[in-house]
Amino acid sequence: MTQPASLLVVRSVAELRAAVRDWKRQGLTVGLVPTMGALHDGHLALVREAVQHADRVVVSNFVNPTQFAPTEDLARYPRQQAEDARLLSGVGCPLMFAPAPEDMYPEGFATxxxxxGPAMGLEGDFRPQMFGGVALVVTKLFNQVQPDLAVFGEKDYQQLMVIRRFVRDLDLPIDIVAVPTQRDEAGLALSSRNAYLSQDELAVARRLNRILAAAAADAASGRPLPGVERDAYAAVLKAGFERIDYVAVRRAEDLSVFRDGVVDAPARILAAAWLGKTRLIDNLAV
Amino acid sequence: MTQPASLLVVRSVAELRAAVRDWKRQGLTVGLVPTMGALHDGHLALVREAVQHADRVVVSNFVNPTQFAPTEDLARYPRQQAEDARLLSGVGCPLMFAPAPEDMYPEGFATxxxxxGPAMGLEGDFRPQMFGGVALVVTKLFNQVQPDLAVFGEKDYQQLMVIRRFVRDLDLPIDIVAVPTQRDEAGLALSSRNAYLSQDELAVARRLNRILAAAAADAASGRPLPGVERDAYAAVLKAGFERIDYVAVRRAEDLSVFRDGVVDAPARILAAAWLGKTRLIDNLAV
Structure with a gap:
């Protein structure tokens, strides 16, 4: 597979489509990695995975306002497009698509x-705007790029399930590829929001994945889930988190609850907790 | 342009996509005409228009449950797929796509x-389920077929505006082509629901377009719209309609109201009225 040497940064859908059309005319396949920028090794793992599956990879870089509630961190969300472009040119990505918000959502936008289903509960309870906003921007990006496949991380596990759901429901002709969560040496899930953490908070944050791993083992042993979740909740607070939105074990397939209160099918443990103004999420297979 | 001699009727998305892929490999363009079947000359005009713009035309034939309210005429909506197929083979359509409801909306469907915007008011007030249902099924059909263009009638003028809106908002890469309303010799807009009308009701129905034409001339003359609409309303009742949902003059571009109460930009007059259990709609340029 030949790779173009340099990274093209495009801001309009017209330029984007011209580049993609060119590739398709050459019979090349196209992969998309949607991001909100502030790229870290977790994103680069998605791009590397996309490069394995597609001849050309587009990374979109857009902090999507429709998935943030007014109270959330849209304004302070980290933005570093020049650095993002530098990182992408190192991993075989030929095109970064960085549209302007007013082009994505022009005046009169009405849809x-x-x-x-999988969007209910968990993140859906605490960030009711998010999955609608994600579905909207991902649908737009899919229609703008028209890729053969798109790559998402398991870090946002519920988002991944939601995306698989609406892709199937809307018949979007795009394969969804999932990549395991990338972690630092202490097991902390990589996240653009980790940049908000002080050194002390970072030390606390790094305990979350171990607590979830212990709870997952506990759940896998057949212990009733109310007890598993209650103990994990207490352990997360004891580790130093100030507030917990949820710690929950759910069916891996569709995030529905285990009606009998024990794990009797593939499962996932998911958590969201706060350190100061920073909200962290993580999840593991049970 | 060569035309296949016979009509293929397909029921699965896999078969549909195989046929379309085949055409695209040959470099042929594809047009889509979404219908709910019960085809009449109005639909055939859409197909003939599509044939002018695309090398191959797919007509979808699906009575979409998500755009009917529980109280509406989903169950009695006319269904005649064999006759529809016969009509289509006469106008150069090579493929009718007639999916099953359970394949379009399988268990677990969640989107x-x-x-x-243009979906607010008029039909949106009286059939609140409709435009969401239309947007959903049309988006699905667009993603299933992936046509270069799709053809819709001005008969459903507000629907046409809604479709143009969400196609732009979701960046669907499909050109929308509009076709003027087809009418019988008395000017009655052709509609599958005309089949519900008795002979007496038909005579009344045929008066609607003339009343709207007179009102449109009235509005175009600069007369204040409240008076125009009030007189048209009275005339529709006097003609024999039993109930009126709306008679309204709106901006042609986005169906917003004329704030100053007079026509000072391209306009459209739109009406919905009842004869027995049958609801008829019509509209004309002002």
């Missing part, structure tokens, strides 16, 4: 997408 | 689309 929204809602997802139930 | 919906909402449109504001």
């Amino acid at each position: 929204s997408i809602a997802v139930t | 919906s689309i909402a449109v504001t």
